[in-house]
Amino acid sequence: MKANIAALTLGVDDLERSLRFYREALELSSPGIIGTEFEADDTTPGGAVAMFTLDSGLILSLYERENLAKDAGVAPERITGSPMSLGCFVSDRNEVDRILERAQAAGGTIVRAPLERPWGIYAGYFADPDGHLWEVVYFLGGQPPN
Template identity: 30%
Template sequence: MDRMVFINLPVSDLKKSTDFYKGLGFTQNPDFSSPDASYMTISGTIAVMLLTEEYFGKFLRNGTPHLGSDAKEILVALSAESNEEVDRFLANAQSGGGTAYRPTEEEMPGMYGGAMADPDGHVWEIMYMSPEALQGAAGENTAATDTGAGI
């Protein structure tokens, strides 16, 4: 079975956040949602759990949520299937109440992406890597490992 990833995020307004993520194309699973949480499906193996700040706090043993803080502890990155999907995702984020965090750019040949912050300031990157760029990166990693220069 494939390992699943659950991203847990505290939110200040559950309905607003749920609507925002629906606008990005994620779907809500009502079986695992409640007045304190929205289970949003990103793919068959990735979900984001939007949790009210109080409910999120119940999962913490030490510390508090960083809502309203400029501190960033995580950047969530998603893959895209094209440059156009990157642009659509970021446009949907901005029209749904998110803000541009990092403008789109081609960071290197065949690698195009940008980032947005959701209404609570959680940063999501989205990136398209062309098949040629992926093959080139894989070849470079193999060469580095073969020479002992890799990890």
Template identity: 40%
Template sequence: MEPRISFITLGVADLDRATRFYADVLKLPRIPMPDDAGVSFFEMGKTWLSLFPREELAKDAGLANDGGGFAGFTLAHNLGSIEAVDALFAELRAANVKIVKPPHRAPWGGYSGYFADSEGFLWEVAWNPHFPHA
């Protein structure tokens, strides 16, 4: 895996409130999205900060949002193709890494899966046709 984080996604209780905080208080540059996108993105160099409803982020990773199995954030590593995502997951499986959710076509138009690191922190590995830094 390349030494790079593409996204830091925070699972938030109130998306509008969190978006206003990062945009208005911290003055981070917001990436325009349709009003009904259900997610907010802020560019931080080649890493993006994303805000996503906590319940939906837990559901996307296939975990319960009960405080026990989901820490409220994920790290994301984007790759340039579906094949690259599958190849990395093959390497992870060969190394006996815990696969939380195998790669699949995602409702947002990409392809992604999740694994847990040795401490249980979640990594999403994705091909995202909307993200320019792969």
């Protein structure tokens, strides 16, 4: 297998709210919610999803938590919160502050205000409305380490 992650899917409570949040907070572009013609029933997941194709080619998908659990065949309780953080790198220190401000204005929560770390980054954390944890990072040297 080639070391590559092609898609990340976040389980969300309210698909429209989450689509709006990611458009406003991270300024991501999406055609909107697709797959609404595939309706859920007691055992089959629905198909409504919102997708963002990132500059790296990675697809960030938003899928209602209950449908993601049905699709994966796991209990809905398993699709909660954030046992990890997602990260985005920015090329300007001030962009860290701007993204955190936009995230809060769009309905997210600032988890940790940005600060300089001794290992050469300026970074802060926010959580989206569903509790998914994001770190916004600026490398003080201007480039991520190799």
